[in-house]
Amino acid sequence: MSKTHIVCITFDHDNMSPYISRDLATPTMISRGDFGVVALPRILDLLDRFDVKSTFFTPGHTIETYPACAEKVLKADHEIAHHGWTHRIPATLGKDGEEEELVRGIATIERLTGRKPRGYRSPSWDLSEHSVDLLLKHGFRYDSSMMGHDYDCYFCRKPDQLPLEQPAIFGEETPLVEMPISWTLDDFPHFEYMRNFPGIQPGLMNASLVLENFVDDFLYMKQIQDWGILTYTFHPHVIGRGHRMIMLERLLARLAEEGAVFMTMEAALDAWQAHRAGTLAEAAAR
Ligand SMILES: [Zn+2]
Known part of the structure; x- marks a missing residue:
């Protein structure tokens, strides 16, 4: 079977929503989120230059507060997926609250794109015990909030x-596919200085060192697997600063040079399902 190394460049299009949801709504904190508006055209231009289609996990709050930004993403033909309506953590909402949030976010995305979102990424990456059932009930094909693999999708458990x-005792496998993420491949903890969390998140890392980590994870995938998917997570309001945009440009250039195939999460899921069916058929024929 030929070698395929897929990369999903994804964005959590949060802008101010995570600050509000943590009760950090002072003007300066809100302006940190607003910077996403400045950053977005830079990012869309870069993706266009590298011919990369991306997935933007977008809270309903962002879509309705910054409609022009959401329109720009849609117009550039990137996938828009669910990231809560507010940016509250599902595990803190109770089952009914979590479902209300899910339904409201679906409706907002459907109004914008004309179709229901296929993918979900939980705000702050913390699913509840109800999330998998709720995502299946509301027609999602994939989740992207867990960390049980780095280069392969897998089925979520009850x-x-x-x-x-x-x-x-592990729960039963469900048809919901997990497209895993990792804090190590997320710009936020590396770059954002936060003194308002419990404790201080220092952030402000040297972008070249972060780039080295990000590239090495791709090189290791090539070393150990002939077929794989690697997902990176960025936030427009974080990655949009000058030195970080230069890092993102270098990352895309290096990955392209190394043979990465860039896809949206939904396209990568299709590719994984086709690859899995081929592998199963091969095994059955042996
Ligand atoms: Zn987020």
């Missing part, structure tokens, strides 16, 4: 049973 002093 809730595990986790008695503290007994071995864990």
Whole structure:
């Protein structure tokens, strides 16, 4: 089978929504989110130059607060996927609250794009025990909030049973596909200085060093797997600063040089399903 190394360049199009959801709504904090408006055209231009189609996980709050930004993403033909309506963490909302948030976000995206979102990424990457069931109930094909692999998709499980002093009992596999992420491949913890979280998140890393990490994860995938998908997560209001945009440009150039095939998450999911069907058929014929 020929070698294929897919890269999903994804953006969590948060702007001010995570600051509001954490009760950090002072003018300066809001302006940090507003910077996403300045950053977006720079990002769309860069993606266009490298012919990269991306997935923008977009809270309903961003779509309705910054409609011109959402329109620009849509016009450039990138995938728009679900990232909550507010940016509250599903695990904090209770089952009904989580479902309300899901339904409201779906409706907002459907009004913008004319179709329901296929993919979901939880705000702040923390699903609840209800999330998988709710995502299946509302027709999602994939989630992108978990970290159980780095180069492969896998099927999400129903809730595990986790008695503290007994071995864990894993839940049954469901048809919902996980397209995994990692904090190591997310711009936010590397770059954003936050003194308002519990404790300080120092951020402000040297972009060239972060670039080295990001490239090496792709090179390692090529080293150990003939077929794989690697997903990077960026935020317009974080990556849009000058030195970081130069880093993103260098990343795209290096990955292209190394043979990366850039896809939206939905296209990568289709590719994974086709690859999986081929592998299963090959195994059955042996
Ligand atoms: Zn987010």
